[in-house]
Amino acid sequence: MVEVSGLTKSVDNGGEPLVILHENSFSVAAGETVAIVGASGSGKSTLLGLLAGLDLPSSGSVTLSGKLLNDLDEDARAVLRGRLLGFVFQSFQLLPSLNAIENVMLPLELAGMSNARSEAQFWLERVGLSHRLRHYPKHLSGGEQQRVALARAFAPKPKLILADEPTGNLDAATGHQIIELMFAINAERGTTLILVTHDEEIAARCGRRLRMHAGTIQEVV
Numbered sequence: 001m002v003e004v005s006g007l008t009k010s011v012d013n014g015g016e017p018l019v020i021l022h023e024n025s026f027s028v029a030a031g032e033t034v035a036i037v038g039a040s041g042s043g044k045s046t047l048l049g050l051l052a053g054l055d056l057p058s059s060g061s062v063t064l065s066g067k068l069l070n071d072l073d074e075d076a077r078a079v080l081r082g083r084l085l086g087f088v089f090q091s092f093q094l095l096p097s098l099n100a101i102e103n104v105m106l107p108l109e110l111a112g113m114s115n116a117r118s119e120a121q122f123w124l125e126r127v128g129l130s131h132r133l134r135h136y137p138k139h140l141s142g143g144e145q146q147r148v149a150l151a152r153a154f155a156p157k158p159k160l161i162l163a164d165e166p167t168g169n170l171d172a173a174t175g176h177q178i179i180e181l182m183f184a185i186n187a188e189r190g191t192t193l194i195l196v197t198h199d200e201e202i203a204a205r206c207g208r209r210l211r212m213h214a215g216t217i218q219e220v221v
Contacts, residue, residue: 001160001192002028002051006060009046009215020046021215023060030159033186033193035203038212044196047212048164051194052085053077065159082111086153086161086191088182090168092145094137094152100124101133104152111156123151127181143174147181154185161186163195167202179205 009021021043028034036044049055050062053069054077062069065084069077087093094103104120113119124133127147137145146166153161166182167175179202186193195206203209211219 001030001032001065002194003063004051004060005063007047007050007057007062008059009043009050009055010058019215021050021057024215024217025060026210026217026220028192028194030192031190032208033183033206034195035206035209036194036196036212037198037200037203037209040198042212043215044212045164048162048194048196052087052162053081082107082156084159086156086158088146088149088153088161088163088166090165092137092142092149092169094145094148096137099134099136100129100140100148103137103148104155107152107156113156119155120151123155124148126185127151141174142170143178146170146174146178150178150182150185154189154191157189158191160192160194163193163197165196165198167197167199175199 004027005025007021007024010017010019024047036047038044050057056070064080067080072080098106101117101120101124104123105116108116108119121133124130127150129144129147132140132144140148163182167178170178183205197203209221210217211221
């Protein structure tokens with residue numbers, strides 16, 4: 001599903017290159033669950049952005065489901081993301097002007113799905129929010145917003161879910177509920193999951209852990 005080779009990312013830092021990621025290589029098979037762990041600033045979120053094709057590497061390559069991202073322009077990468085990927089963010093990233101069902105419907109409508117509303121309702125019911133379909137994000141708790149985000153991520157039936165600190169803005173009890181739900185749905189669907197987390201307990205639930213330090217994967221568990 002994912003093939004990463006020699007992945008390096010650097011940015012200009014006042015005339016000097018600042019290396020964020022340095023020559024990382026790994027692969028993730030279809031259906032695997034993989035945690036990326038490490039201290040803040042170790043490059044985890046930058047790596048996730050490159051896996052999604054939101055940015056391109058300075059050198060090296062990312063291949064998703066047989067497609068080399070380096071060979072695609074920005075529009076083509078966006079099309080590939082819409083077809084292959086679901087995202088779960090720490091800050092939920094719901095559109096405030098849309099209610100819960102509209103937030104879940106949006107990627108389905110963009111994909112041209114004719115039954116977007118009924119499919120979105122099914123997924124909100126699946127995450128326990130049948131009573132919140134028409135509530136706007138500002139009227140939902142953090143846990144409820146993340147449930148909407150889970151529904152939005154899984155509804156288009158992606159092959160790969162990328163989750164960036166999905167419990168980072170939640171209290172421990174709510175975070176535990178969200179993780180249980182995310183892993184349950186992921187197992188039901190057989191989706192590949194790559195998860196960035198500081199939480200070693202969450203990471204231990206994944207099939208593998210990639211430990212990052214100063215921009216380099218130093219250990220695979």
